[in-house]
Amino acid sequence: MTTEHARLVGHQTETWDAQLVPTDRGRVRQPTPDCPVEVALSAISGRWTTLVLRELMHGPCSFSELRDLLPALSAKVLADRLHGLVERGLVVCERTAGFPVRTRYQLTARGQALRPLLKTLYEVGSALAEGPEAIDSPCGGE
Amino acid sequence: MTTEHARLVGHQTETWDAQLVPTDRGRVRQPTPDCPVEVALSAISGRWTTLVLRELMHGPCSFSELRDLLPALSAKVLADRLHGLVERGLVVCERTAGFPVRTRYQLTARGQALRPLLKTLYEVGSALAEGPEAIDSPCGGE
């Protein structure tokens, strides 16, 4: 009875895993935008986003530097990603006045907060990749 | 010069952040399927997936139980998600022989490996949600 789920949904008494859902914000039955998990997911959403973030974690970059670091990423998609990141306050962009224009994309403090997430993605992904001993599960079956 | 990036890409000497990219598998310039980060991302990819995983983390569920727990999730999408998870060896499905048919979706050991990821998503998402003190960044600008 240790991991029993008393999830009699139609009727009160719902227990939540304190590790997965520590606060009320996570007690959702739909992918609502204000659920912390959704917030984090949308921060890294979109193809190439984690790679762009990885480069920026390393230090500020100009548009072209990012293009050089990720040659297969098209200008349009890079601009899309960058705009999304700026929109969410994860990155700031500074531009020089002169010509040719120079840009400087840089993580904000909030953007830096994504570091542990990238780290965990890597760790968990590594664990999944190396261990194809799938099939059986020691879950808490009754 | 502590966090300088000696990323002279066109020419050798690339340094990698040992925390973000500890192994060769992550030294990629594109979203390749075998990069650990991509492996983890594809494990949780798709709308509703993290919610389905959350329920399964709590214990095995039948198809209908999942539908009750996530009422706004359509049968089609739930089936899609479940199939994807089974395909990747994160979940197993058992069915009773009799009638009516009963199912039992359960996380595998690999599926359980996603727990720390869900936890981190929640934590990082919470940090982002509560701290809109965006703008300035104490990054390692030169």
Next chain:
DNA sequence: CGGAATCCTATCGGATACTG
């Protein structure tokens, strides 16, 4: 240099209806 504009295809996810 640093993009924006346009176009085009693939896939996603939701609604609805039906089946073993």
Next chain:
DNA sequence: CAGTATCCGATAGGATTCCG
């Protein structure tokens, strides 16, 4: 109960071309 089948609108994201 546990799905499948079909349809369909909305994006995502890549290629290409042009602009300040």
